[in-house]
Amino acid sequence: MLNQLPPNTYYWRIASVDNFGLPGKFSNHFNFTIQLDTTLPFLEVSLVDELNFSKEKEFSINIHTEKMLN
């Protein structure tokens, strides 16, 4: 487990170690990219028909936000 990784592309590979403590050659490498979105998602609210005030018990509003990344 790798913790506290700053956003970046990382390359990783692994070697097996035998009972004598001798390492074998490293595997081929894989890579992955950490992308952290630190900006709060926006929330855009628009009232239907440009209503700013309503006495009705029910009314609908449209809310628009950014799409989920995963």
Place this chain on the structure above:
Amino acid sequence: MKINLLNNKTESAVKLEIGDTYYKLFKTPKKEFNLNIQEVKTKINSEYFWVDKQEAQTEVANFKGEISLEEQGSEVTLKENQGSTIAKGKAPNQPKNLLNPPVLILPESFSKIFENTVTLNWSSVENASEYWIEVANDSRFTSIFKFIK
């Protein structure tokens, strides 16, 4: 490091006192490299190997080329992917084959991860007592971010 201007040959030597190191050399016929590990005589004809020198014993793992180790009048030659241990004042142990690397599973290459914690996953290798993980900022592993034993 010595440079012979007559034959344009460079000779370099490193003395390992204690600890372990990976050696990656760019060898050409014009370059000679020697490793001094106190009592153990070495002949390095390898471009990639690992040495661990401790008080009681020295361990050598060879990944590319050949390495000869001599101690107490006894010499062994490590071929590619072979290793040996040498107890202090004893002859080197016969070369043994090193373990194959594991197969990496997850995260797959080119994965995008949207959190700062990553769990690495790989296949286990029979008779492996542990695994060493190297994480780098470049694909040639010249800039190591973390080395986990």
